Amino acid sequence: MQVTETLNEGLKRSYTITVPAAELDAKVQEKLVEAQPEIEMKGFRKGKVPMAMLKKQYGPRLLGDAMQDAIDGAMKSHFEATGDRPALQPDVKMVGGEEWAEGQDVVVEMTYETLPEIPELDTSSVTLERLVVKADDASVEEALKNLAATAQSFEDRRKGSKAKDGDQIVIDFKGSVDGEVFEGGTAEDYPLVLGSGSFIPGFEEQLVGAKADDDVEVKVTFPENYGASHLAGKEALFECKVKAVKAPKEAELDDELAKKYGAEDLAGLKAQIAQRLEAEYAGASRAVLKRALLDQLDGMVSFDLPPSLVEAEAGQIAHQLYHEEHPDDHEHNHGAIEATDEHKKLAERRVRLGLLLAEIGRKADVQVTDQEMTQAVLNQARQYPGQERAFFEFVQKNPQMQQQLRAPLFEDKVVDHIVSGATVTEKEVSKDELQTSIDALDEI
Structure with missing residues (x-):
């Protein structure tokens, strides 16, 4: 041979x-x-x-x-x-x-x-600043009130009161199209919060002002993209019987509310909220830190990039941005989308950093464990309620999907590896200052 x-x-x-x-x-x-x-x-x-x-x-x-x-x-x-x-x-x-x-x-x-030779990089020279945000009393109180709002109950309004936005009305309804009652269009004692947007557009608005014992005819048109194709775009009539009109009542900020959420008392619930808020702040702070790290790494190395990888990445970026700019276009029959110079420049950065992180991870023997992969699949499977098992089987049989889940885990572990050897200082900031830094990430 x-x-x-x-x-x-x-x-x-x-x-x-x-x-x-x-x-x-x-x-x-x-x-x-x-x-x-x-x-x-x-x-x-x-x-x-x-x-x-x-x-x-x-x-x-x-x-x-x-x-x-x-x-x-x-x-x-x-x-x-x-x-x-x-x-x-x-x-x-x-x-x-x-x-x-x-x-x-x-x-x-x-x-x-071939993949290029990537020069040795002394990551110990990297200097970073980690933003630290403490959960102040005002933020905890705001989160507590939001929690109480979700735990609200409803009490009957005075007889003869008209329903307002935010009220809960209890109704029986029967829906028909062209005089024919359709499946799924009938219910009894249905609790509907007006203004919640849980029914098709135009339905809830026509019940504002209704009183208990009123009979109301609600006329609506199903959206063109409605899930049930036989109803999409059709005009429908709902005969509604209003059985009760109830006003919202926020939950009291007390120990009873705390127990509903697994805390011993209100002080314990506030401590839980503060801990959750600080975990959210830490996640946002990490995103800022990671961007700063990638910016530094991008300026520290230079090597040839495989044109095929850059071209493929630029095409992906162009395709993704097209769908972000055209959210109503759910199909992929829009033809070829030409990558611009801006797309290619961003693609070069991503490919360069991807190759660099992969090389650093390879030399440091960074590994994604089976347990970490299983957790990643579990997290993804939660997006498909009732189909978790099918999703697991799909991932097991699909190496490409496995790689899609493994890649971000590997990248984050390499980032942690680099940060552990870098010089990192902490700076305490307000949550608004942190938010400003997060917003700036989208502008770059």
């Missing part, structure tokens, strides 16, 4: 791999000898089928297997010998294609872009 270099330009590499016909024939013969003892054929005992007949029957398939084994082995040996690490899967094409005939040498052309 012979491997000949045909291109070595920047990070681009091209080689021809020649597998002699005699070598292929020997591999086929070897496979036939291995299989012969287990093969039965009409007229012959098991293991006694003549080699010539085996070659005629199984030779073509085994020849294909032998070609693939030989090429895979040549590629593996080449990468071990050169130390090249392909940026993407190498492009392998057979020279001659359909003109090739059995008995001829097999020649394939292998083309790829």
